[in-house]
Amino acid sequence: MQATPYDDIADWYDEIAPAISNDATLSPFLVIVGDVAGQRLCDLACGQGILARALARRGASVVGIDLSRRMLEIARRYERDEPLGVGYLYGDAQTLDAVRDESFDGVACHLALMDIPDLDAVVQTVHRILRTGGWFAFSIVHPCFQTPGSEWLVHSDGKACRGVSGYFVERFWRSENLAGVRGKVGAHHRMLSTYLNALVAAGLQIERTIEPPETGERGRLHPGNREVPWLFFGRCRKGD
Ligand SMILES: C[S@@+](CC[C@H](N)C(=O)[O-])C[C@H]1O[C@@H](n2cnc3c(N)ncnc32)[C@H](O)[C@@H]1O
Incomplete structure (x- = not known):
């Protein structure tokens, strides 16, 4: 069994999940x-x-897969409290041997590709488990504005703006904000082109992308996210 830092923060993540996977981030996902x-x-x-519960409420038959046993325990508890027919499996997205x-x-993957070291392995696995013509939708922390060297600055007109450096150096990094997910578990920084090229190389044709401005609570807390996007959403399709 692989160790995952999410086992240690699963209960904390569950408490803060509504602040991350809320209307502002789930809505674009459900649109795409x-x-x-x-x-x-x-x-x-x-x-x-x-997200699994949101998709099940829309009439899909959903299986959730994760590498964190503690996360899966919490997910199953929600399913017991409100049965929606969602099944949960332990598995590594890079292989999914049992699928x-x-x-x-x-296949949907919300805010997790940055957590997984081998992007090519994940997208090839997604391609394998999809039927021909099936879709893959994902969201990632926007790699152009969240880099190891990025920070909020104030523009000469007084507006918040994002200072970015270190974009071209792909590596694992940890945010200095220890109160946030990326301060606790870190992330794999990759260029946007690396994500898009990996999808294309795996045979997943890009159909649509969304970069939403933050209008809700996050936009109030981080006015800069009304100027530059926090998240990037994409949908692809497995061709013949
Ligand atoms: C930021 S959380 C996102 C969880 C959920 N998708 C959401 O939107 O709330 C990242 C998740 O990726 C999972 N994860 C990390 N590496 C994984 C892997 N190799 N295979 C499957 N799940 C993995 C973690 O256990 C964690 O639950």
Whole structure:
């Protein structure tokens, strides 16, 4: 069994999850995914299952998969409290040995690709478990504005702006904000082109992307995120 830092922070993550996976981040995800009623879906790196439950409420048949056993315990507790028919499996997104080829109509991965060291292995696995014509939707912390060297600055007009450096150096890093997820578990920084090229190389055709401005609570707390996006969303399709 692999160790994952999320086992140590799972209870804390569950408490703060509504501040991260809330309307502001789930809504663009659900927009990019579209109508899922009747589809067989995988919520990859599902955590405590917030997206899996949202997809199940929209009529999909959902399996959540995660590497953290503690996260999965919490997800199963939500399922017991409000049965939506979501099943949960322990698994590594880089291999998913227990999942058969072409099992799903769609695979969703919300805010987790930055956590996983081997991006090529994940997207190749996603391609393998999707049926032909199936979709892959993902969200990531925007790699152009959240880099190891990025910080909030004040522009000469008084507006918050983002200072970015270190973009071209792909590496694991840890935010200085120890109160946040990326301060606690770190992240793999990659260029946006690395993400997009990995998808294309795996045979996943990019169909749509969204970079939403933050209008809600996060926009109030971080006015700079009304100027530059915090998150990047994409949807791809497995071709013939
Ligand atoms: C930031 S959390 C996001 C959880 C959930 N998708 C959400 O939006 O709340 C990242 C998740 O990725 C999971 N994870 C990290 N590496 C993984 C891997 N190799 N395979 C499967 N899950 C992984 C962690 O255990 C954690 O639950």
